[in-house]
Amino acid sequence: MMISPEQYIDGLEWRYACKKFDPEARLEQPTWHALAESLRLSPSSLGLQLWKFVVVTNRELKARLREVSWNQSQVEDCSHYVVLCSRRDATRRDVDRYLAQIEFTRRPSAEKLASSADFYTSYVEALAPEKMHAWLDCQVYIAVGFLLSAAAALRVDSCTIGGMDRAKYDEILGLDGTPYRSVVGVALGYRAKDDAYAREAKVRFPAGEVIDIRA
Ligand SMILES: Cc1cc2nc3c(=O)[nH]c(=O)nc-3n(C[C@H](O)[C@H](O)[C@H](O)COP(=O)(O)O)c2cc1C
Structure with a gap:
């Protein structure tokens, strides 16, 4: 089954940054x-997947995260609260772990594997700390986009939560002292019937202003 272009756009028009979730509505397991x-x-740069997705369904834990997320109700009332985390750093060991997965999955020639190893390692090692952190965060935002788009296609409501205290999240989720740190949250669930934002028109610039085609 493939959805049509119109059906895909319908989903994108349907979605919005949900401000009020129905606290009783839960995602079904296949949907989740x-x-x-x-x-x-x-996808991720070089395919390295330097991330982890912490999924909070525990009500008390969601309530604690809400307190350090500008008190936004979506964090507590959603069904699944995903905290997207990136590695604090990318090292030779991360490259080796990924190469081992490539070897296991694709069985490449030793020569091909060695050349990938050289390329990935030199790329990662050349990143200065500041650039490295921005690069690691960017990877997580790609996953945010995929998640929001998938949720729209499945008619699951979502809200990205950038308004949060990352250091407090790390503390609450026990990420301090681990290789991962929180970057951003995405609340998933179903909208409350009285969320007025659901009826607001989308505010977007016209396609002609943002899509620049050079045929
Ligand atoms: C990185 C990022 C962080 C965001 N943080 C919040 C947030 O903390 N709270 C919130 O209600 N919406 C948040 N949003 C939602 C945006 O405000 C919203 O997507 C934008 O205004 C466009 O509206 P729409 O998604 O309803 O089309 C965030 C969106 C992104 C992409």
Whole structure:
């Protein structure tokens, strides 16, 4: 089954940054599974997947995260709250872990593997710390895009939560002292019937202003 271009656009028009979730509405397991797969299958620079997705369904934990997310109700009332985390750093060991996965999955020639190893390692090692952090954060935002798009296609409501205290998240989620740090959250679930934002028109610049075609 393939959805039509119109059906895909319908989903994007339907979605909005949900401000009020129905606290009783929960995602069904197959729906959640598809959303989790949208995260796992997201592309990343060099394919390194330097991320982890912490999924909070525990009500008390969501309430604690809400307190350090500008008190935004979506964090507590959603069904699944995904905290997208990136590695604090990318090292030779991360490259080796990925290469081992490539070897296991694709069985490349030793020569091909060695040349990938050289390229990936030199790329990662050339990144200055500041650039490295920006690069690592960017990877996570790609996964945010995939997740939001998948949610729209499945008619699951979502809200990205950038208004949060990353240091406090790390503390609450026990990420301090681990190789991962929180970057951004995405609340998933179903809109409350009285969320007035659902009826607001989308504010977007016309296609002619943002899509620049050079045929
Ligand atoms: C990185 C990022 C962070 C965001 N943080 C928040 C947030 O903390 N709270 C919120 O209600 N919406 C947040 N949003 C939602 C945006 O405000 C919203 O997507 C934008 O205004 C466009 O509206 P729409 O998504 O309803 O089309 C965030 C969106 C992005 C992409």
